[in-house]
Amino acid sequence: MSAHLMQLEILLPFKVFASKTDVSRIVAETANGFFGLLPQRLDCVAALTPGILVCESEVEGESWVAIDEGVLVKVGTQVSVSVRRALSGTDPDQLRQAVEQEFLVRDAQEQSVRQVMARLEAGFLRRYARLKT
Numbered sequence: 001m002s003a004h005l006m007q008l009e010i011l012l013p014f015k016v017f018a019s020k021t022d023v024s025r026i027v028a029e030t031a032n033g034f035f036g037l038l039p040q041r042l043d044c045v046a047a048l049t050p051g052i053l054v055c056e057s058e059v060e061g062e063s064w065v066a067i068d069e070g071v072l073v074k075v076g077t078q079v080s081v082s083v084r085r086a087l088s089g090t091d092p093d094q095l096r097q098a099v100e101q102e103f104l105v106r107d108a109q110e111q112s113v114r115q116v117m118a119r120l121e122a123g124f125l126r127r128y129a130r131l132k133t
Helices: 092-132
Strands: 006-011 016-030 033-037 044-048 051-057 061-067 070-075 078-083 086-089
Touching (some): 016 044
Antiparallel strands (some): 051 061, 070 078
């Protein structure tokens, strides 16, 4: 691998989703907006939001991956992106729709389930506390 290019790994909880070498540019999305990574950028860590990850290599050209929330870590020329879910595709508009339909809707459903569970736990604890007194 050339010293002026990066290596990108996209990691899911259960497997390596993608591994790309000779990456010249990466664009990712955080809560504060988009930011770009070039090989000479200082090492960094960023919390990613659901969106489109763009990477460019000399061999493959520009490619897009829809990602769920996660973390990006850059150390030297190694960039690791750890996310819960990822989808690859050739059309960024379709990937953007997939992010909105699958990732954001699923996250809203998971939040609703967490709220219900929190209410059930609170009710259980109140009843348990009454039994103890």
